[in-house]
Amino acid sequence: MKYRVHVRIMPRGGLLDPAGQAVEHALAALGFAEAGNVHLGRAIEIDLEASSEAAAVARVRAMCERLLANPVTEDYTIEVTA
């Protein structure tokens, strides 16, 4: 089966996120003062062949652990579509 996998990588909560803060300040300056707790992460889309959805997730989790996310500073979530 072919799966489309979406990986969402975010800076770990509690760590300083200067890019998120800069965007939050810019939003406030534009009149979106109600926006808070803004964080910038990274989205990665991957097509892959796997025997099942669980197998696809397991493979992408291994990709995250080895390369896509830094285990010291980032957390990730995996979502499969199609």
Added chain:
Amino acid sequence: MLRVGVVSFPGSNCEEETLRAARRVGAEAVGIWHRDTTLNGADVVILPGGFSYGDYLRAGAIARFSPIMAAIRRHADAGGAVIGICNGFQILCEAGLLPGALMRNAGLHYQSRPVDVRIERTDTIVTRAYRAGQVIRIPIGHGDGRYVAPPEVLAALEADGRVVLRYAGQALDAPANPNGSMHDIAGICNPAGTVVGMMPHPERLADASLGSDVGMGVFHSIAASFAGAA
């Protein structure tokens, strides 16, 4: 004769300055290509600065899987000397040869300027030629230099004296800590002091005609570390 190898990745910089500084202390200095699988007889391996693979994904994240890295890991595990400068430090952290990670500077801006760093420890391969507590003014050039590690890792680094360089003082009226590094960390080492990562660029201040050659201390330290063994 001491043999120093300097690894080039696509996007590395300052390899020539690093080779030249190594030759000035009497070492034989050779380039190593990132696709090589042996260290070409090097006693000391230096991973230079720059932006390997364009810093895609994260700084150092892709270089870490270059073919040469397996040989570097074996060298480090066997007690061999490995030094990461700037991007090299980022690569060593990504490879797990040093703990922690280097994140985007707290102020978001790329910082290219001198900083003052204090020599916290003089029994490493890169600090032997300095005095303990000595503050040196040395260049940095990085956008991702904010050292981050979990609290227990930071506590262990401090308890074991593995912080080699720490931002200190007030270089040129700019903030002492240029990037928001935890504990003002500018450089750390492994427990044996044989694997060292640092954000400053000693090879960029290694010629007295620039007004200071304080970075040569790093290379004199390397030479002194091997003086008995050669």
